[in-house]
Amino acid sequence: xDKKLLEKKIIDILKHNHGRRFKTKxxxxxxxxxxxxxxSFRDLLxxxxxxxxxxxxxxxxxxxxxxxxxVTGTLHVKTQGYGFVIQDDGKTEIFVSQRNMGTxxxxxxxxxxxxxxxxxxxxxxxxxxxxxxxRNQSNIVGIFRxxxxxxYVVPDNLKIVWDILIPPKMxxxxxxxxxxxxxxxxxEHSQLNPxxxxxxxxxxxxxxxxxxLSVAKSLDLPVSFSKTILEEAEKIPQxxxxxxxxxxxxxxxxxxxxxxxxxxxxxxxxxxxxxLENGFYKLGVHIANVxxxxxxxxxxxxxxxxxxxxxxxxxxVIPMLPERLSNEVCSLRPGEDRLTFSVIMILNRxxxxxxxxxxxxxxxxxxxxxxxxxxxxxxxxxxxxTETLRQMRDLGQLLRRKRIAEGSLDFETPEVKVxxxxxxxxxxxxxxxxxxxxxxxxxxxxxxxxxxxxHVAFGKDHEQKKNRGLPFIYxxxxxxxxxxxxxxxxxxxxxxxxxxxxxxxxxxxQLQKLLEQVKSTPEEIxxxxxxxxxxxxxxxxTKNIGHFGLGFSHYTHFTSPIRRYPDLQVHRLxxxxxxKITQDQKSLLEEKxxxxxxxxxxxxxxxxxxxxxxxxxxxxxxxxxxxGEEYFGIxxxxxxxxxxxxxxxxxxxxxxHVKDLPDDHYFYDEKKFSMIGKNTGVTFRLGNRIKVKLxxxxxxxxIIDFILADQKV
Numbered sequence: 001x002d003k004k005l006l007e008k009k010i011i012d013i014l015k016h017n018h019g020r021r022f023k024t025k026x027x028x029x030x031x032x033x034x035x036x037x038x039x040s041f042r043d044l045l046x047x048x049x050x051x052x053x054x055x056x057x058x059x060x061x062x063x064x065x066x067x068x069x070x071v072t073g074t075l076h077v078k079t080q081g082y083g084f085v086i087q088d089d090g091k092t093e094i095f096v097s098q099r100n101m102g103t104x105x106x107x108x109x110x111x112x113x114x115x116x117x118x119x120x121x122x123x124x125x126x127x128x129x130x131x132x133x134x135r136n137q138s139n140i141v142g143i144f145r146x147x148x149x150x151x152y153v154v155p156d157n158l159k160i161v162w163d164i165l166i167p168p169k170m171x172x173x174x175x176x177x178x179x180x181x182x183x184x185x186x187x188e189h190s191q192l193n194p195x196x197x198x199x200x201x202x203x204x205x206x207x208x209x210x211x212x213l214s215v216a217k218s219l220d221l222p223v224s225f226s227k228t229i230l231e232e233a234e235k236i237p238q239x240x241x242x243x244x245x246x247x248x249x250x251x252x253x254x255x256x257x258x259x260x261x262x263x264x265x266x267x268x269x270x271x272x273x274x275x276l277e278n279g280f281y282k283l284g285v286h287i288a289n290v291x292x293x294x295x296x297x298x299x300x301x302x303x304x305x306x307x308x309x310x311x312x313x314x315x316x317v318i319p320m321l322p323e324r325l326s327n328e329v330c331s332l333r334p335g336e337d338r339l340t341f342s343v344i345m346i347l348n349r350x351x352x353x354x355x356x357x358x359x360x361x362x363x364x365x366x367x368x369x370x371x372x373x374x375x376x377x378x379x380x381x382x383x384x385x386t387e388t389l390r391q392m393r394d395l396g397q398l399l400r401r402k403r404i405a406e407g408s409l410d411f412e413t414p415e416v417k418v419x420x421x422x423x424x425x426x427x428x429x430x431x432x433x434x435x436x437x438x439x440x441x442x443x444x445x446x447x448x449x450x451x452x453x454x455h456v457a458f459g460k461d462h463e464q465k466k467n468r469g470l471p472f473i474y475x476x477x478x479x480x481x482x483x484x485x486x487x488x489x490x491x492x493x494x495x496x497x498x499x500x501x502x503x504x505x506x507x508x509x510q511l512q513k514l515l516e517q518v519k520s521t522p523e524e525i526x527x528x529x530x531x532x533x534x535x536x537x538x539x540x541x542t543k544n545i546g547h548f549g550l551g552f553s554h555y556t557h558f559t560s561p562i563r564r565y566p567d568l569q570v571h572r573l574x575x576x577x578x579x580k581i582t583q584d585q586k587s588l589l590e591e592k593x594x595x596x597x598x599x600x601x602x603x604x605x606x607x608x609x610x611x612x613x614x615x616x617x618x619x620x621x622x623x624x625x626x627x628g629e630e631y632f633g634i635x636x637x638x639x640x641x642x643x644x645x646x647x648x649x650x651x652x653x654x655x656x657h658v659k660d661l662p663d664d665h666y667f668y669d670e671k672k673f674s675m676i677g678k679n680t681g682v683t684f685r686l687g688n689r690i691k692v693k694l695x696x697x698x699x700x701x702x703i704i705d706f707i708l709a710d711q712k713v
Contacts, residue, residue: 006031010048023061070111073110074109075104085112094114107136109133113130140153144180152165152193153166153198164184164193179204182199216311216313221610236329248360252362252363262371268287275391281345283347284343285345287341288338288561289340290568321562331562332363337362344359396442407551411515418615445559448559456573474556476540485506488534492527495685495686497518537605619650623697623704628693629693631648631691634689665679
């Protein structure tokens with residue numbers, strides 16, 4: 001057959017079957033190609049593909065040239081080398097093997113060409129990275145090494161599998177073994193290593209603070225302020241103008257105080273309580289008025305927006321605002337006049353808000369309490385403001401009962417505090433005890449945030465439910481997907497607990513009943529954690545969809561403007577909405593606030609990741625000299641290669657590898673969340689309490705391995 005005619009017939013077949021993939025043999029059969037002509041036919045297809053006349057999509061076969069489907073998204077690499085591209089819609093994942101990643105690295109935004117559709121619904125489509133749209137992580141932290149022929153950096157992040165070559169004069173005179181920050185300069189081909197430039201030397205890994213600093217740098221967290229920003233902060237006067245005092249609600253003589261963690265320095269909320277003659281409560285929540293000092297659009301404001309939030313690492317705080325503001329001018333320190341935004345609420349004996357006012361105010365805190373001090377006073381009845389603190393405890397409990405009855409979920413998620421020595425080494429890991437003093441402050445802040453959100457939406461007459469349509473920053477929490485809830489339900493029932501509610505009917509009240517059902521059982525922590533994992537993430541948005549976890553129709557963040565940018569912006573909006581606003585102003589605000597929500601949500605995720613990583617790092621370091629010691633723990637995860645165990649006292653998590661489980665061959669039962677012995681039937685199930693022995697710690701890789709305690713090594 002004439003070659004041109006054959007090409008035309010091939011293209012016709014592919015065009016008439018748009019999107020369908022044809023293997024070489026299928027096309028040969030369609031065109032009656034003889035066995036003797038098959039090799040040359042195969043070569044022709046390859047030449048046509050090379051010329052761009054047709055497309056080849058992996059092993060799936062050939063398609064017409066216009067049918068190759070591409071999608072964009074963010075690449076998430078696993079430590080095993082492969083990855084998934086999560087599309088921009090956040091729902092669809094595309095599998096990408098390591099050889100199909102090209103020069104893309106973890107969290108790059110990429111364009112992917114699809115070449116394999118999933119054969120089963122639960123499988124992923126497969127694709128190949130064809131373009132890097134945006135490098136997410138231009139700065140990479142790693143160890144600098146001097147080689148015989150070239151120098152290079154070994155990235156800390158196991159998801160970046162390539163060493164980065166450092167050309168001469170690009171090493172900042174770093175010494176072998178030092179932690180450095182490197183920026184990729186060039187990466188032409190995936191068969192070659194990327195080349196980079198060292199932009200900062202952090203120090204040797206065992207030097208004090210270098211480990212945590214590495215975490216911050218790896219997530220591009222700004223650990224210091226520029227000279228310009230610090231100078232701008234220093235210019236802010238401590239003295240409050242008399243004209244400002246005159247126009248504000250003066251609460252300086254009121255019994256107002258702060259309750260914070262023992263080591264806190266940025267006091268951004270204070271509280272007051274008065275019992276009225278009719279038995280009603282007059283609750284005041286007084287928040288540092290940061291917006292008075294940080295002008296919108298100025299360099300301090302832009303820096304705060306860029307940071308989004310303060311970051312609380314295990315050994316330091318990376319503040320959103322310079323210390324001049326966060327710890328001095330704005331901090332509600334005792335005995336000092338401070339500008340505030342106050343939400344003053346009247347509540348009846350059932351905890352219902354019957355009236356409120358939101359006012360710019362000035363206060364003078366009478367006392368700085370720690371949570372532990374308040375709890376001691378509540379318990380003993382001895383100390384400053386005893387009667388008021390006990391009344392606050394009672395009101396907090398009333399508000400909590402009311403909130404849960406109305407649909408709030410009350411998660412108990414344990415936390416730890418790592419005690420460090422002066423060189424940054426962990427001395428002790430303590431479980432953080434949740435006190436009544438914590439709960440009362442939490443309830444007061446939740447209520448103030450809720451009132452502010454309702455006020456902006458409806459004005460003081462929010463019972464009328466006539467929305468004012470004002471652009472605003474809401475804290476929203478979407479309802480979990482049915483798939484996630486179904487998986488969670490199956491898991492809970494596997495653990496031996498009955499899932500409350502009728503089939504298909506799962507809301508906040510059913511989930512809260514379950515939390516109460518598992519309280520004080522061995523599975524309590526597991527169920528709480530798994531329920532959290534089944535939830536969507538809370539975020540900031542101008543589109544109010546309510547807050548599922550809290551059961552609130554309207555919610556915002558108002559109470560922490562020293563450490564959260566959305567709160568600072570909410571203060572500005574409250575002041576702005578005291579006057580009239582035009583439709584044009586609304587449109588501009590909507591656009592601006594959408595961008596603020598996006599940045600703040602992203603920075604919050606980054607901050608939480610940094611906090612989690614810094615704690616994990618110190619937990620691993622804490623265990624390094626404890627080989628051979630035995631601990632009780634709960635099975636917190638079951639995977640094909642073993643069981644994860646979380647220790648009861650320190651929440652340290654490690655792995656018992658499947659090959660280290662004794663006396664049997666074990667197989668993974670995904671539906672039962674268990675590892676089961678093939679011959680003995682011995683079962684290790686999610687939530688089981690077991691005793692383990694520490695056998696391996698690798699601080700550089702954050703790895704902790706256990707075996708069963710009665711097992712011989």
